[in-house]
Amino acid sequence: MSWNSLTYFGDSMLLLPSGIIIALFMAWKVTGRLTPWAWLFTFGLTGFIVSVSKLLFLGWGIGSATYDFTGFSGHTTMSATFWPVLMWLLSGGYRRGIHRTMIVIGYLLPVMIGISRVVLQAHSPSEVITGLILGLSASSLFLYAHRHQTVKHFTLPQLAIMLILPIILLSTGHKATTQNMIEQLAAYITGHPPWTRAQLLSELH
Template sequence: MAVWWVALFGAGMALVVATKIAFIGWGIGIPSIDFAGISGHAMRAAAVLPVIAYLALQGGRRSVKIIGVSAGVGLGILIAVSRVLVDAHSLSEAVSGFLLGTLIGVIFISLARPLHKPSVNGWLVMVTLVSLFWVSSGEPAPTQQMLTEMALALSGHDRPFTRADWIATGQLLPKPVTLIR
């Protein structure tokens, strides 16, 4: 199961990174739907949360597993929506991230279902997750900076491509200014 998870999740993250580097380095995206790269937050949430629920609830009834996995999907939706609400991503980027993550989770659960079920202590999983969030420094990793540096190194350009470039060429309309947020 671990090999399948690493392969699926790794492929999903590689796709996220590839789309972001393509946009930052070369301006490859879809301006008509304001797509500049798959949302990594939405992809990770939609992939990880249902799978955690599935694994943590291995000893439970089928109905409990379905509720847990559905709750994980629901949280994934909330995280995807939050990315749009805080203007971190466009709707197309958040939706593509959510759909990719959901696909990864569904494939993993489908592959894991017929396999021998490991003994998973649900409480240990929850304590581990809480401790991971608790010991976090609160400082976000500089992933956007690393992606930008990689994109510039690969493309040979001296500055990153941005949505402002699409706006300047008329490919994307600027977002309207709102007084209420």
């Protein structure tokens, strides 16, 4: 798998609709009535924090030249929030060994996605590391809070229904335009072009 293919597993075009699908299936498969709402809150809050960090930099240049930080890596943060929870949901009806292995995979995948962002020069190491900390903290808190909930087993038809949209999105490879939207919002609010990484790093010279 190429780095470009791997990085798409953290793209908002895939994760945002998939996050809503997860909530719908939680309402069906998880015993806790508030679990879907807790998930939507966790996922939404994490996305909001990422967006604010990007807006602060693009609009007002709030970042760190020393650490080459312009905001949390969205791909890394949202995948670290999403994948551990998805694996928890899908494997909840299996025996403990399989369940734990799937969750571990859910934790490892965002790390690989984060590495892909650095390799593709889309983000600095600091943006990826802080994104991992934020995203994995969010998913871990969610999983800890719902560790006593019972998750019903998925049949193959149910699994196919749940995964059909994510698979279609993966096959198309269309990327989200969230970064452009935040840039446009920053320009609209401040009345000047968005800040760039080059401008930030120029402070070191």
